[in-house]
Amino acid sequence: MMELKIQLIPTGEIILSPGKNGENHCHNCKVVASDGVRAMMESALTARDRVGVQDFVLLENYTSEAAFIENLRKRFKENLIYTYIGSVLVSVNPYKDLEIYTKNHMERYRGVNFYEVSPHIYAVADNSYRSMRTEGKDQCILISGESGAGKTEASKKILQYYAVTCPASEQVQTVKDRLLQSNPVLEAFGNAKTLRNDNSSRFGKYMDIQFDFKGAPVGGHIINYLLEKSRVVHQNHGERNFHIFYQLIEGGEEDLLRHLGLERNPQQYQYLIKGNCPKVSSINDRSDWKVVRKALTVIGFSENEVEELLNIIASVLHLGNVQYGGEDSNACITSDIQIKYLARLLGVNVSVLTEALTHKKIIAKGEELMSPLNLEQASSARDALAKAVYGRTFTWLVNKINASLTYTSDSSKNYSVIGLLDIYGFEVFQHNSFEQFCINYCNEKLQQLFIELTLKSEQDEYEAEGITWEPVQYFNNKIICDLVEEKFKGIISILDEECLRPGDASDLTFLEKLEDTVGGHAHFVTHKLADAKTRKVMGRDEFRLLHYAGEVNYNAKRTLRVCLQVMCMSENKILTQCFNREELSDKKRPDTAATQFKASLAKLMEILMSKEPSYVRCIKPNDSKQSGRFDEVLIRHQVKYLGLMENLRVRRAGFAYRRRYEVFLQRYKSLCPGTWPNWDGKLSDGVSTLVKHLGYKPEEYKMGRSKIFIRFPKTLFATEDALETRKHSLATKLQAGWKGYSQKCKYQKLRNSVQAWWRGILARRRAQRRRQAANTIRRFIKGFIYRHKERCPENEYFLDYVRYSFLMNLCKNLPKNVLDKSWPTPPAALTEASEHLRKMCMQNMVWSYCKKISPEWKHQMEQKMIASEIFKDKKDNYPQSVPKLFVSTRLDGENINPKVVQALGSEKMKYAVPVTKYDRRGYKPRPRQLLLTANSAVIAEEGKLKQRIDYGALKGISVSSLSDGVFVLHVPSEDNKQKGDVVLQSDHVIETLTKIAICADKINTININQGSIKFTMGQGKEGIIDFTPGSELLVAKAKNGHLSVTAPRLNSR
């Protein structure tokens, strides 16, 4: 969090500064967080409020002048020189430097609402600036007050404020510098020390500051009003000529002075010693000279221009020293050297100059004649020339500054303006000449404007708008303005008339004419018309005007019209611009100075009326330029004639702010849902809805016919604050919308380009693939054509591909089991490899098949193999036996008589099967059991072992090729133990015989016979078994004594 230091300085002002820079070494500095600042400021403001009130509107006894002055006094004592009356700033000249114009102060007032901070000239400046920016209306700040009240200082402060706080580019910086630097130059040539003010402006100044649409100052324009030229030749006691003369003499370099023929001693110059005070303690002419010289360069004066300008200044001093002598009626110049210098500096011929200073031009009978002047006339002519030269040079200077401040943008019309009016204040001297008359007339006009814009127009407006209103009485000085400026009847008209009259108009005829015309006017008095008391303080050649600000006696003496033709011949470039030959030779008399002045004032009023005014009313606390002295009488006088009390009364009764309904609604409609974005109904209803929504209390505003009136500034400021917040949120919304939109655009653009890029990639890939494919096809075709050739580049791809695809195909379609004999056809080149592979594959399948078979199954298969060896393709019922598994035995322990088992003894039985035995004689079938042991085959009947045939004795086994189950076990006939060969029949003949062949190891001794089998029946007798195929199995003794076996044919061979 940023830290700020709050410093309460002796003036009661608060200074805020960043805590880190350590510039403030005060003891009572408090370091606070920035959010504490406001609270601190507010409490500080409350503290300040105890010193009177910041705004006279808050004054309890607001109709009391004493209370008003007391408030001013209290605050002045505490160095609080600024107080408001509503939005009008009252400023009392402190005559000392207060620490209230620092950059920190400027920052504090920047962009802050009027009522939030203590009254200050910066608040007025900032308020005007913001009004200009937000409402787009040109502004003007009118600074009024009498001489020495602080007007010029105020205008400088305002200018500095803009220079520091407004945004600026490099180009603007130049303009700022020039705006600021124009001040010392104009002050050097247009200000002088007077009794009231050591730096009194002796000309009126209206300055436009132009701002571009960004609010940066980009140009300026100055209008000057009636320089007090009489000062060039005469100063009252205690006063000085314009500063520039003293600055040149005190500060000018030796070479320069030599060149100009000047001495470093003001006492030497008649025009500088009339007031008898060439030196002033508060003024340092030498350092001021340096400032002015530099400023001239900044503004853009060339060396030549500066030289010519100084030539003119020097020539005025020389003119003052021109001495006359000779006869009274025929003056001649006695100071030759002066004339020579003069001629050189002014760039004119010596004799022409001499004549111009000693003669006047008269027109007699249509002819121009030069007539000599008397001594008095001659010195008048000399002074008139000096004044004319100086006055016109001053105007030239202003024009030159204007040229350097001109806004040079292309859109030159497109700027807003803040005008600053710092015009000479009302003044009263012992002897008041025509110039004072003009100055005071000007002040009457400004007062009129103030009345028009604040008091009168305000009250007129309430009436027009139908607002109930108690009129406030005030003195309207229009009557005095009319006295001065009315056509035909006004003082200026009479003066014109007198000047135009041919012949020598005397001052008295002018006075008489005045008495005749305006003699009865309440504000006009002459010696003749005055009462005895007034007569004592009036000369006979004077007239008195009762101004709104006081009474002033004016001298009715008029000055001689001088012959200025000589100046047209000057070689000095500035003077040739100042003195226009055509203008001077014009036969028609130009307007008198008074008429010109009147016209320029009328123009000024027009300019000011077209702008929104702010007022700074300056008050001088005492006549002796002393700090801390509060001269109550003097101040009461100023409060009175400045109309501050009336101002306050109108303010108190009135409304601080008013706006036409449409303008108000347009500006604030966004603050109320009912009026946003548009209000369709009556404007006044819209405004009512709006202010009700904003929570305005009934006493805070009034609705007129076309305008809303708001009583207190704070109500409006609160509304402004709300608008500011609302604007931010609207702006944020807009910004967000815009950001979203632009991001979307960006995204779309990006997406499009990414898509395009991606499409490009895809297209390129596709193209590449197509190319590759085409190549492949091309190579393939070529390879196909060359396929029977030796391997060569043309066919290698093809051949490889064919091999590859064969192998891949093989890989996917390998035989699934040992019985599957399928195998893809290999290409020629792979025939051999294919054969190897096929074998390997088969071996592999066999191997893995074998690995999987169990011992039982193996045993079974071995038996089946043996069966196959013996019977395959030999016996008709063999194929039927293949799918039937061999069993280990067909008779188990239960089915064999235990006696038989016992008889077998230790011989382990390997296989037993029920069989049918055919007797050797008669062939009677008898059921028997055939048991196989390790050594012999045993035939058992119930519990009896009928016959045992050792395997060694088994000569052979015979069986038919048909599907019957009859078989013969051959035994040796010589063996007595045996009763002959045994004829048996088994339902499982293949199994039974295979088992016997295995047990007896007689695989090769099984004979498979076709047709018949011979066997021995014992004792050498022979039996025959005939086998014939038939429809069904039939075993019986045939008529021929053979055993006939008919067996069905199962397999067609």
Ligand SMILES: Nc1ncnc2c1ncn2[C@@H]1O[C@H](COP(=O)(O)OP(=O)(O)O)[C@@H](O)[C@H]1O
């Ligand atoms: N705000 C101020 N702070 C300090 N001194 C001031 C201030 N205003 C005026 N003065 C003093 O008063 C003198 C006269 O002020 P100035 O502005 O020239 O008067 P005006 O232009 O009204 O005749 C200045 O030279 C200065 O010394």
Ligand SMILES: [Mg+2]
């Ligand atoms: Mg001034």
